[in-house]
Amino acid sequence: MTTRYKIKAVDDYLYDREELIEFLKSTSGDIVLWTKGEGFSLYRCGLIDILTELNMLDRVSIETPNYVEHLPIKYTQEPSKVSHWFYSCREKFDQGLPNKLNGERFHLGCFIGRRNVDRLSILYWLWNKHSCLLSLMQDGGTYTETSEINSWIGNKISFDSWINEDHIKSLDNACVLDQYQEGNFLTPQLNLLQYYDQFEVELVCESFVRGDTFFPTEKTVRPIIGKKPMLVYGPKNYLEHLKALGFKTWDTIWDESYDQYEGIERWNKMKPLIDQIHFWGDWEWKPRLEQAQEIADYNFDHFLNITTL
DSSP: EEEEEEEETTTTTTTTTHHHHHHHHHHSSSEEEEEEEEOTTTTTTTTTHHHHTTTTTTTEEEEESOOOOSSSSSSOOOOOOOOOHHHHHHHHTTTOOOOOOOOOOOOEEEESSSSHHHHHHHHHHHHSOOOEEEEEEOOOOOOOOOOTTHOOSSOHHHHHHHHHOSOOOOOOOOOOGGGSSSTTTHHHHHHHGTTTSSSSEEEEESSSOOOSSSOOOOOOOOOOOTTEEEEOOSSTEEEEHHHHHTTOSSSTTTTOGGGGGHHHHHHHHHHHHHHHHHHOOHHHHHHHHHHHHHHHHHHHHHHHTTTOO
16 A cells, blocks of 8 residues: 655745654555645655664655655656746746836845845845845745754844844735735746846745755746846756856856855855956946847747647
8 A cells, every 4th residue: 555645845944844753663565755836855854864864765755846866765756857837837828928017227136025034135136236126925924944054143132133133025016925825826937927027037045945956937928928147046056057048147147156155155156257247347247248148038938839739
């Protein structure tokens, strides 16, 4: 007899760790663990350690769309190396996108949904350092502290005060729960495309950013559809894996060595690049932006080609 169990990770951590451990201890026979179509690192979230400690590597198998992680266990991967978000966004794109709105123009845009230490710290730094187009979905909460919080936040009192003062609003008044209404997940995400004439480069903060993983979500697909150059706060080698799918990145225009890192080390490598983008004068920035735009246009065409059914 084979029993299936859905596992979930949030911010690279197992969401239901204790419940999962209890299930594994109390269930006999073969077990299939399903990641619910999410491509988080099974090493980084601690799942492989749990199975090793329980001596269950031989009778548990896993279904995961993360094709870059090699596991000491039987696992099944989805046949396509392109995540399901590409096809979902293509379907939404074919239905029509919102009209773009005019407004003040910025070098950089960054749009955050669910809150965590990494994302809030990134917004905090951008808000204090540069004039950017920023959006933060409202959820009435703050964030969950992690063991890495001291690496991200120098002055926690000041940081918490900034969060409580609610300086950054949602551009279109969306809240986190809006995206979880039945059949509505992509609507608040792609509604942000109406602001894409108001900035030049997008800073993407992906869902799973640690461990051996590559799982592009709608956060990456949106600027591809919107024809925007992008910087990506994601896991190590994210841009390299994006190239393996046939996309181009911007390493001929600016420094993408940050892609060799993850977590706070990646962000610390990204900050000087963001500074540089803002410090370039128009005579330096304009030709670079034109080259960057050519790559973004190519990526849009490639997206249409690989998602044509």
